[in-house]
Amino acid sequence: MSVYLNGEFLPRAEAKVSVFDRGFVLGDGVYELVPVYSGKPFRLDAHLHRLQLSLDGIRLANPLGIAEWRERILQLIALQDFADQSVYIQVTRGTPVEGQPLRDHAFPQGAPPTVFMFAQPLVTATPGQKAAGVCAISAVDNRWLRCNIKGISLLANLLLRQLAVDVGCVETVMLRDGFLTEGAASNIFVVKDGVLRVPPPSNLMLTGITYDVVLELAARHGIPHEVRPIAEAEVRSADELWMTSSTKEIMAIVKLDGVPVGAGVPGPFAMRMDALYQAFKQDVMRL
Incomplete structure (x- = not known):
């Protein structure tokens, strides 16, 4: 398995990062x-x-141009021996240079950023899993107020997601001040009375690429939809509830906090959107 680190493609075992890298320490x-x-x-x-927006959000200059990113990502993909992949990209503020404090909250001057990428097999839900749906729990969203930055400091998300795992569920649906934000590792869509509803992009959630595609497909195929704040009561009375992400794609949540969502099975809107999404993927791959 080859990985990319600071301009080089290396075997996994040879890739080394300083223990003083700010990604590791801070x-x-x-x-x-x-x-x-x-x-x-x-x-x-x-x-x-979206990577650029996250870098802007933490005031870190992008170390590569768009063409360079594209070239290196395609090279990394070509080096793997599996076709369906999940490519992880990480950029940190790097390691302080000699003479600077090894751990200091202030940004170090002149430290080159660390750029790391690796690929692993992409595992998506099986048809059987989609037909069955999944269960989720709800919890108060106690994360920081810059959730739109895709930062590597994911401790709050990990703790919230583990709450679901502890009770045999797949996701935690997060609520802040009586309104839906997102899932611990996904975006959350609500269907009620024939209308698809989702919270608008804000600093309180990370807008997923799948989120964008779902809204594009809804608009293209005449599916009624609303992008607006979603109250907790709407979540709990939903006819359908979905989680969406790059790996889960469109996954129906059929039980929330032990209570069936709608009929307790994946609904017609989820099944239609999943079919549209799969067709869209095939179209993209043919380009």
């Missing part, structure tokens, strides 16, 4: 995850745009 960095189908990255420009 969680000072951002990341991005690009799904790859049959060797072709999905919505690469959108992922690189």
Whole structure:
């Protein structure tokens, strides 16, 4: 397995990062995850745009141009021996140079950023899993107020997601001040009375690439939808509830906090959107 580190493609065992890297010591960095189908990255420009927004959010200059990113990602994909991949990109503020404090909250001057990428097999939900749906729990969203930055400091998300895992569920649906934000590792959509509803982009959530595609497909195919604040009561009375992400794609949540969502099975809107999404992926891969 080959990885990319600071301009080099290396065997996994040879890739080394300083223990004083600010990503390791302070969680000072951002990341991005690009799904790859049959060797072709999905919505690469959108992922690189979101990476740029995250870098801007932490005031870290992008170490590579768009063309350079694209070239290196395609090279990394080609080095793997599996076609469907999940490409992880991480950029940190790097390691302080000699003479600077090894651990200091202030940004170090002149430290080159660390750029790291690796690929692993992309595992998406099986048809059987989609037909069954999943269960989720709800919890108060107690994260910081810059959730739109895809930062590597994911401790709050990990703790919230583990709450679901502890009770045999797949996701934690997060609520802040009586309104839906997102899942611990996904975006959350609500269907009620024939209308698809989702919270608008804000600093309180990370807008996923799948989130964008779902809204594009809804608009293209005449599916009624609303992008607006979603009250907790709407979540709990939903006819359908979905989680969306690059790996889960469109996954129906059929039980929330032990209570069936709608009929307790994946609904017609989820099944239609998943079919549209799969067709859209096939179209993209043919380009």
